[in-house]
Amino acid sequence: MELRKMWFVKNLNQCAKNCNLLGCWKWDISRIVMRQLQCRAKYAVVILNRPITQNQTFITNLWNNACLRVTVDGGTAQWDNFLKELPENVQKTIRVPDLITGDFDSIPQEILQKYEAINCKVIHTPDQNHTDFTKALMELNSWCKLNNLEIDHVITICQSSGRLDHIMGNIQTLFLAKEKLLLGLKTRLYLVTDDSISWLLQPGDHIIKIPEQSQVNKRAWCSLIPVGETCSRITTSGLKWNLESQSLKFGEIVSTSNTFDGSEHVTVKCSNTVLWSMKVPTLLGE
Numbered sequence: 001m002e003l004r005k006m007w008f009v010k011n012l013n014q015c016a017k018n019c020n021l022l023g024c025w026k027w028d029i030s031r032i033v034m035r036q037l038q039c040r041a042k043y044a045v046v047i048l049n050r051p052i053t054q055n056q057t058f059i060t061n062l063w064n065n066a067c068l069r070v071t072v073d074g075g076t077a078q079w080d081n082f083l084k085e086l087p088e089n090v091q092k093t094i095r096v097p098d099l100i101t102g103d104f105d106s107i108p109q110e111i112l113q114k115y116e117a118i119n120c121k122v123i124h125t126p127d128q129n130h131t132d133f134t135k136a137l138m139e140l141n142s143w144c145k146l147n148n149l150e151i152d153h154v155i156t157i158c159q160s161s162g163r164l165d166h167i168m169g170n171i172q173t174l175f176l177a178k179e180k181l182l183l184g185l186k187t188r189l190y191l192v193t194d195d196s197i198s199w200l201l202q203p204g205d206h207i208i209k210i211p212e213q214s215q216v217n218k219r220a221w222c223s224l225i226p227v228g229e230t231c232s233r234i235t236t237s238g239l240k241w242n243l244e245s246q247s248l249k250f251g252e253i254v255s256t257s258n259t260f261d262g263s264e265h266v267t268v269k270c271s272n273t274v275l276w277s278m279k280v281p282t283l284l285g286e
């Protein structure tokens with residue numbers, strides 16, 4: 001075997017030992033969800049069409065420190081409502097959206113005109129085979145390419161209430177982002193609701209840092225949901241109800257209402273993609 005190939009195989013074996021031949025991801029959401037948000041990572045914020053009820057300081061810091069701010073169709077009106085609730089002196093400090101996208105069946109005309117007048121870029125995405133959220137990510141990605149910007153995270157402000165089809169559709173967008181490479185390879189996509197954050201764990205090894213308050217908070221739930229396919233083999237540590245080379249499948253085991261065992265990290269080794277969600281008390285200001 002030629003030398004370069006031998007080196008590659010040796011490294012692959014090492015990697016296989018560590019990462020089960022698949023992938024190895026570390027997740028530290030504290031810089032994203034802590035309200036002070038001293039975040040040096042480059043990230044974009046996407047606002048979907050649900051009321052924004054998270055802590056005001058968290059949202060305004062998140063928004064103003066983002067590299068790119070996108071409101072999606074009716075999400076623009078939700079953003080406008082959120083702004084109206086802020087004290088006037090704070091309103092003046094808030095950056096305007098960079099992009100407004102959507103098929104525009106939900107946004108009131110006067111809101112669209114108001115934001116056009118202050119030079120927000122408006123992109124009409126009429127395709128009815130993809131949701132406005134999915135199309136917003138495509139536009140976001142084009143914007144990043146055009147502006148030579150590599151972003152680490154896309155933080156989507158939404159809710160897990162309201163229409164079930166939209167909730168499922170948003171999870172479908174997480175899958176599409178991965179399967180159809182809607183975002184850069186290194187860009188991580190999250191759904192942030194009132195008091196929780198969710199993202200997909202791809203096949204491989206994951207180390208999830210648990211914020212200190214959640215380590216000891218008995219109400220700090222977390223979950224591992226096998227959306228889309230059965231997860232035939234999953235092993236965890238750091239949870240109250242750990243899984244040991246078990247399978248997750250609807251109709252058999254789905255890990256809801258799980259919680260932390262006080263460890264600093266949760267580890268997950270999974271053979272198939274699963275949806276990880278966890279409560280983050282600081283989002284609401286608890």
Ligand SMILES: Cc1ncc(C[n+]2csc(CCOP(=O)(O)OP(=O)(O)O)c2C)c(N)n1
Nearest residue numbers: 073102103105106127128129130131132133
């Ligand atoms: C098999 C199939 N089912 C349903 C649809 C319809 N459909 C899927 S995505 C989409 C656009 C949804 O737009 P969005 O703004 O995300 O949601 P809205 O609030 O307008 O319903 C539509 C109409 C389709 N194109 N194909």
Ligand SMILES: O=c1ccn([C@@H]2O[C@H](COP(=O)(O)O)[C@@H](O)[C@H]2O)c(=O)[nH]1
Nearest residue numbers: 048049073074106131132133162163166
């Ligand atoms: O109940 C809802 C409604 C919408 N969404 C998300 O927002 C975008 C835009 O929605 P519009 O109704 O077109 O304004 C949609 O694609 C969904 O991703 C939601 O999560 N819940």
